[in-house]
Amino acid sequence: MKNFASAWGRGIFRTLLMGTAVALCASAASAQDVYPAQPGKDWPIYGGSYNNQRYSSLKEITPANAGNLQGKWTYHVEGLQGLESVPVVVNGVMYVSGYNRIDALDARTGNVVWRFRRQPATPAYQRGAAVAHNRVYITTNDGHVLALDARTGAQIWESKGGPKVSFSGMPPMVANGKILVAGNRFGTVGDGGGFIQAYDEQTGEYRWTWRAVPENGDPALDSWGGHVPGGGPIWIGGAYDPELKLVYYGTGQPNPQWSGKGRPGDNLYSDCIVALDIDTGKLKWYFQNTPHDTHDYDSTEIIVLADMTFKGKPRKLALQANRNGYYYILDRTNGEFLQATPFVSRVDWGTVDPKTGKGQPDPAHEPTVKGTITCPSTAGATNWPSPAYNPVTGLFYVTTTEGCGVNTLASSAPDSETSYLESPRDKEAWQLYTRAIDARTGTIKWDYKQVRSNHYGPGLLTSEGGIVFSPEQFGQVSVLDAKTGRSLWHYNTGDLITASPLTYSVDGHQYLAIASGTNIFTFGLPDRSTAVEKKP
Amino acid sequence: MKLTKALAIGFVISTTVLSAHAQRRAEPSGPPNPFAGNSQAIAQGEQAYNQSCTSCHGPNGGAGEIGPEIIHNLSVPLRGELNDDQILDVIRNGAPGTAMPAWKGKLADDDILKIGAFLHALRGTAIDNPLPGNVAHGEEIFWGKGQCGSCHMLSGKGALKGPDLSNVAAEYKSNLIVDALTKPNHRVYGDGGVHLRSLPPMDTYDAVHITLSGGGTLDGVLLNQDSYSLQLLGDDNQLHLLQRAQVRALTVKPALMPTDYDKRLTKDEFDDLMAFLTRQGRKAPAASASRNAEQE
Numbered sequence: 118m119k120n121f122a123s124a125w126g127r128g129i130f131r132t133l134l135m136g137t138a139v140a141l142c143a144s145a146a147s148a149q150d151v152y153p154a155q156p157g158k159d160w161p162i163y164g165g166s167y168n169n170q171r172y173s174s175l176k177e178i179t180p181a182n183a184g185n186l187q188g189k190w191t192y193h194v195e196g197l198q199g200l201e202s203v204p205v206v207v208n209g210v211m212y213v214s215g216y217n218r219i220d221a222l223d224a225r226t227g228n229v230v231w232r233f234r235r236q237p238a239t240p241a242y243q244r245g246a247a248v249a250h251n252r253v254y255i256t257t258n259d260g261h262v263l264a265l266d267a268r269t270g271a272q273i274w275e276s277k278g279g280p281k282v283s284f285s286g287m288p289p290m291v292a293n294g295k296i297l298v299a300g301n302r303f304g305t306v307g308d309g310g311g312f313i314q315a316y317d318e319q320t321g322e323y324r325w326t327w328r329a330v331p332e333n334g335d336p337a338l339d340s341w342g343g344h345v346p347g348g349g350p351i352w353i354g355g356a357y358d359p360e361l362k363l364v365y366y367g368t369g370q371p372n373p374q375w376s377g378k379g380r381p382g383d384n385l386y387s388d389c390i391v392a393l394d395i396d397t398g399k400l401k402w403y404f405q406n407t408p409h410d411t412h413d414y415d416s417t418e419i420i421v422l423a424d425m426t427f428k429g430k431p432r433k434l435a436l437q438a439n440r441n442g443y444y445y446i447l448d449r450t451n452g453e454f455l456q457a458t459p460f461v462s463r464v465d466w467g468t469v470d471p472k473t474g475k476g477q478p479d480p481a482h483e484p485t486v487k488g489t490i491t492c493p494s495t496a497g498a499t500n501w502p503s504p505a506y507n508p509v510t511g512l513f514y515v516t517t518t519e520g521c522g523v524n525t526l527a528s529s530a531p532d533s534e535t536s537y538l539e540s541p542r543d544k545e546a547w548q549l550y551t552r553a554i555d556a557r558t559g560t561i562k563w564d565y566k567q568v569r570s571n572h573y574g575p576g577l578l579t580s581e582g583g584i585v586f587s588p589e590q591f592g593q594v595s596v597l598d599a600k601t602g603r604s605l606w607h608y609n610t611g612d613l614i615t616a617s618p619l620t621y622s623v624d625g626h627q628y629l630a631i632a633s634g635t636n637i638f639t640f641g642l643p644d645r646s647t648a649v650e651k652k653p
Numbered sequence: 654m655k656l657t658k659a660l661a662i663g664f665v666i667s668t669t670v671l672s673a674h675a676q677r678r679a680e681p682s683g684p685p686n687p688f689a690g691n692s693q694a695i696a697q698g699e700q701a702y703n704q705s706c707t708s709c710h711g712p713n714g715g716a717g718e719i720g721p722e723i724i725h726n727l728s729v730p731l732r733g734e735l736n737d738d739q740i741l742d743v744i745r746n747g748a749p750g751t752a753m754p755a756w757k758g759k760l761a762d763d764d765i766l767k768i769g770a771f772l773h774a775l776r777g778t779a780i781d782n783p784l785p786g787n788v789a790h791g792e793e794i795f796w797g798k799g800q801c802g803s804c805h806m807l808s809g810k811g812a813l814k815g816p817d818l819s820n821v822a823a824e825y826k827s828n829l830i831v832d833a834l835t836k837p838n839h840r841v842y843g844d845g846g847v848h849l850r851s852l853p854p855m856d857t858y859d860a861v862h863i864t865l866s867g868g869g870t871l872d873g874v875l876l877n878q879d880s881y882s883l884q885l886l887g888d889d890n891q892l893h894l895l896q897r898a899q900v901r902a903l904t905v906k907p908a909l910m911p912t913d914y915d916k917r918l919t920k921d922e923f924d925d926l927m928a929f930l931t932r933q934g935r936k937a938p939a940a941s942a943s944r945n946a947e948q949e
Contacts (some may be wrong), residue, residue: 199848486720496845522845528720528751537845541838568880569855573848591852593880607881613849 151249151291159207160619163245163288164503165578167357168422171505173580173620177627180583182642183596183605189628189639190227194220196238199615200632202245203288203503203576205253206621207267211630213637214246215239216258216286221270225623227639233270235263244353245288247296250318254296256284262296262316276316279323280304285352290364292357293395294318297364301350303328308347308372313355313364315398325398329368329386342381348372349387353417353501358433361450363392363401365422365435369415375484375495375524376411379531383408388416390437390445392452402452406439407476411483412466412524413495413537414441419503419576421513422449427557436556438504438515440497441476443469444559458559460552461519463492463545484524484534494522495537496547496572503576503617505585506556510599513556514585516574520547539571547571551587553602563602567591575631576617588614588631594638596629610638686737688763688770695782698771701764709752720753723772741769779822779830779931784924791929794922801926804909807933813890814874814909815858823934830930834914834923860909861885863895864902874909 156165157174165171178186194200197215204213211224217235222228239258246255252273253265260283262276276296283302290297295315303309303326310330316323329349331337338346350369357364368391371377371384386400388407393400407414421436427446435449442464446456454474467478482491496518504515521540527533539547549570553562567574570590578586584605585597592614595607612634620629630639688694703712709720723740735743744765747755756765774782795801804815821830855877863871863885873887883900885893915923 199850494845528748528753530751533751539845543838566880568878572845589880591879595880604880609879609881611852613852615848 156620158622159248160203160621161205161207161249162247162290163203163205163354163617164356164419165619167290167292167359169354169356169419169503170421170423170508171503171576171578171617172507173578173582175580175620175622175627176582177622177625178580178582178584178596178620178629178642180598180603180605183584185642186596186606186608186629186640187643188608189225189641191639192220192222192227192637194632194635194637196240197242197635198240199242199613200635200637201242201501201616202632203617203619204630204632204637205246205248206619206630207248209623210267211621211637212246212248212253212267213632214243214255214288216241216243216256219246219253219255219265219270221253221267222637224621224628224639225626227637231270233265233272235272241286243286247289247291249291254289254291256286256289256298258284258286260284262289262298262321264296264318264321274321276321277323279314279316280326282312282314282326285350287352288354290355290357291318292359292364293362295324295395296321297355297395299351299355299366301352301369303330310347311349311351311368313351313366313393313398315395327391327393327398327400329389329391331385337385340382340385344380346371346380346384348374348384349389350415351417352415353419356420356422356435357395358422358449361433362395363449364395365390365392365420365449367391367416367418367420367437369417370410370413373532373534374411374413375534375537376526376530376532377409377483381409384410388414388441390416390420390435390447390452392449404445404447404452404454404474405476406437406443406445407441407466407478409478411478412441412491414439414466414497416440417501418497418499419501421504421506423506423508423556425508425557427455436506436513438499438513438517438554440493440500441466442493442498444513444515444554445474446557446559447474456559460515460554460559460561461493461498461517463519463521464498465492465521484526486526486529488523488525488538490521490523490540490542490545492521492540492545493518494520494539494547495524496520496522500573501576502574502615503578505577505579507579507585507599509581509583510553510579511556512553512562512599514551514553514577514579514587514599516576517550517552518547518572518574519550520571521545549574549590551577551585551597551602553585565595565597565602565604567593573615575614578618578620580620582627586618586620586629586631588616588618588633590614592633594618594629594631594633594640608638608640610634610636612636686741686766686769686773688767689737689773690781691770692782694767695771695774698764698767698769701760702768702771705756705760706768723775737769737773740772741765744768775826775828778825778934779827780934780936782827783822783931784827784927786924786926786928787921788925788928788932790922791925791927794918794926795929798922799914799918799926813886814888816856818930818933820934822931823936827927827931831927833910833912834926835912837908837912858909860906862904862906863900865895866899866901872906 155174204211211222213220219233221230251267264273285300299313303312313327315325330346348371355364355366368389371387388410389403389405391403406416435447438444442461443457444460457469502516506513523538527535549567551565567589574590575588583599585599588594592610596605610633614633616632618631628639628641745757802811806817859875873885877884883895
């Protein structure tokens, strides 16, 4: 107590020093090279790094010591109906986002550093923020991007110009001097289709838009049989290759979702993996996973970029475990199809040509008024939970749903649809697994069954320490051995989990973190750094 | 409001379309249906329904080749599901772009309202429209020939193995209660696109035989489980809380619940048992419309 004034003074001095240090580090980074190739101390964007491998360089937590993990702190996020976001961490500060809001926390203790709130307040689900150059970027639910000062939450700019849009709440990407965002509705009413947009990182000025539905003059318009194209929503973050200067995104289903009668053709660019030039937003190539989709098999699953020798040749690859049940390997320089293998036991919506990768839907599985059973279900063989890739084990880890579903139409009208259900057949009920796939061959190497979890579920991460951090829909979080899938440690958060996890370090100590319900949970190994020193 | 919220959420793509589909029709909010809950009018409504609607929508609104199901077997309403007023509006004015004609002028408005009362009864839980029969005799069957009380409890009387049935009629529709007693595969599935708001209970009442790692066995009904633990009601009527490490082997036994009650009992006995069961519960305050808005 007697030292309060000087302690306060020291605190201010230290804060100023740290602030300066942060600012110096930030200005040293070039616009082209915002993030390291692999997440380590920081987890600055949704996928940890541009390649979305979610492969951390941190090694403190290993299979040998994971059994000693313990809860470090919990933070309740007020005013939201649930969290699906991945918090981001830079320089020991964790940023937890919602639409129009950020909570900045001390990542060691969970204590609030600052809060930012902008009207209108909304409890809606949102997926995350991005941090770069001492700024935090988030989207609003009224079509704006915001840049905040990472130290205080002060608003630096609100995006300017560009067409009216609705953002989907997916995390922004900071790359090559731009902020990339996306959404489901170009325009503010009706079905304008999915889109990707770029704004200037410094000023927030609008730069470009790419639309997932073809515009007049685009030959892809012929793939709609005269129907006005719609759909192609984009609601999850992309990947970026700084050398190729290409961004990669997945697009969603064509509209109407379950009725294809009124839109004969492949319906481009729905259910595609697309590569865009980051400077211009022009389409470099596309690959359509599910042509003429009538099962809502969005291709919005996270795209993972990896460089490896594939069939004897060094390749720059794009990997995706798709909602339609196939694990795809593409050459990301040009979109060349290399391989597709089913990663669930039952796939009957159609076939995939092993040479071209072209999907051929089976008409017997078209949704009907009576209901048609199809595998996988509309919920997908996987969905938005992030997969992870570990170059050391060579395994691609993905939250997988085994099971089938029923698709029904409300009537025989061309645009009629209702919803989807779980298959009533016993062996087609939904069951979640944490599944390890050989990244080159697509062979399933091990499964961890998430008991009782059956729908969507959370994402994964892996590390140089040799672990997979594997949360479950029904609230358990586990650390698995990355090689074998053996469970090493677990903790029950007591609420649903539909977010993907992150790992970071502060003061040399590694933390694992995950959003569950409306709380952030963090875990780490025992240490004495937080112990209260006994007075003599 | 629902549409705005759904669009703001954004990533549940199906939601936007379904909600938009439902929102195309302005939501009429007329006076309450004067025939709702009137058993005589409901019976007349059923007759009128069978004359005009069954050929497209199937018997009891369970879907036909042309028209969609109006009554489903789900435990929760589907997203975009029409409320009572919206259904009356569709019957009166038709559904543009589909084969559904406008019945205004073809049917007397009282008949349309009675059809509405019939559909409301089908869509509500059993307590809204209990099945006919001799209730007192049904209670005798419950505790006697039916042996229901050897597994189930009613207001503190009976046994623990099966679900407590004290409020069954307020929780389930009559057809689901009938299915549970007559169909081996009667599991109820919800709308696939709905996000859960909280961890749901495990309600499968699996009968299991467990071999313990330390020797010995346990039999009972699984109340819950996760990847690391099991919660069992033993045949000894005690709770057994087990870590998976304590379990060497677990086998699921055939279901305890007989599903041939329509054969074990005479038709009258079965009907009377249903009349009794569909009256077990507290009538909930009407809130079905707002329930729908809570989903995505």
